[in-house]
Amino acid sequence: MLLYFAPGTCALAPHIALEWSKAGYEIEKVDLRSEAYGQINPLGMVPALRIESGRLLTQADAILKFIVTSFPDAELGAGDGELAEFNLDEALAFLTGDFHPAFWPYFGPARFTTKTDQDSLDAVKASSYSRIERVMNHLEAMLQDGHVVNQRRTIADPYAFAMCRWTVNLPKGWKDYPSIADFMNRMLEDPGVQAALSAQGLK
Ligand SMILES: N[C@@H](CCC(=O)N[C@@H](CS)C(=O)NCC(=O)O)C(=O)O
Structure with a gap:
């Protein structure tokens, strides 16, 4: 692979x-x-x-x-239980369909305006903050139990981890959300996470 x-x-x-x-x-x-x-x-x-x-x-x-x-x-899947698979699919849909797109104007402001001056691009970037805060608040609530979904380690955890890192330079970053901060700090201690970060030159 x-x-x-x-x-x-x-x-x-x-x-x-x-x-x-x-x-x-x-x-x-x-x-x-x-x-x-x-x-x-x-x-x-x-x-x-x-x-x-x-x-x-x-x-x-x-x-x-x-x-x-x-x-x-x-064992990175949903686990057992009547709604377990739905819960995981719902979390993945949130991460891919709501969480990720909230960052598009932040990372690619030029795609959202025909203006090219820096002030206009900065304004587009700034316009993303409220939407990012909304999805971060939702994730904060999901993470009360320590994991994104089903109170267990699933594929949703690294997905959330990868994208929460993007908030580090925002006015409200992941360290400002208690449950997310706890989750991120635990993930940062994980050997698999450390190996991937290191292989990508991020550590
Ligand atoms: N729908 C795709 C979106 C992937 C995506 O937007 N990846 C970003 C990096 S996080 C990218 O490759 N951006 C390049 C671009 O938008 O041109 C997925 O969920 O995999």
């Missing part, structure tokens, strides 16, 4: 999940804007995971679920 990544992006989530799964895998750092990567993944986005058959898997939540089913011994 080969995981295409750019440092610090949401590709950190499957990277940690692969570490936790003790999977045999390699990583390749890519330049998201390069023609070379565009030929690998025409969407020009990470994560992307090349599996043995040659198929390129895309979409973070789908890749994370693929890791769960490929490495059942790691």
Whole structure:
């Protein structure tokens, strides 16, 4: 397996999940804007995971679920219980469909305005803060039990971890949310998380 990544992006989530799964895998750092990567993944986005058959898997939540089913011994799935699978799917949909997009104006303000001056770009960035706060508040409530979902370690944990890191330079960062801060600090102590951070040059 080969995981295409750019440092610090949401590709950190499957990277940690692969570490936790003790999977045999390699990583390749890519330049998201390069023609070379565009030929690998025409969407020009990470994560992307090349599996043995040659198929390129895309979409973070789908890749994370693929890791769960490929490495059942790691027990990163929903667990048992009537609503367990729904709870995990709901959490993944929140992370991929609400949490991640809240950061788009912050990281790519030029995509949200036709103006090009710095003040206009900064204004677009600043406009993302309230939406980011809303999704962080929601995650804060989810993390009261120590994990994103089902009171157990699942693929949703590294996904949330990877994206909460993005708030570090915001007016309200992850350290300002008590349950998120507790979760992040525990994740930072985890050997698999440390291995992935180190491999991405983030530590
Ligand atoms: N829907 C995709 C979105 C992935 C995504 O937006 N990845 C970011 C990094 S966190 C990226 O590659 N951005 C490059 C771009 O938007 O051009 C997924 O969930 O995997």
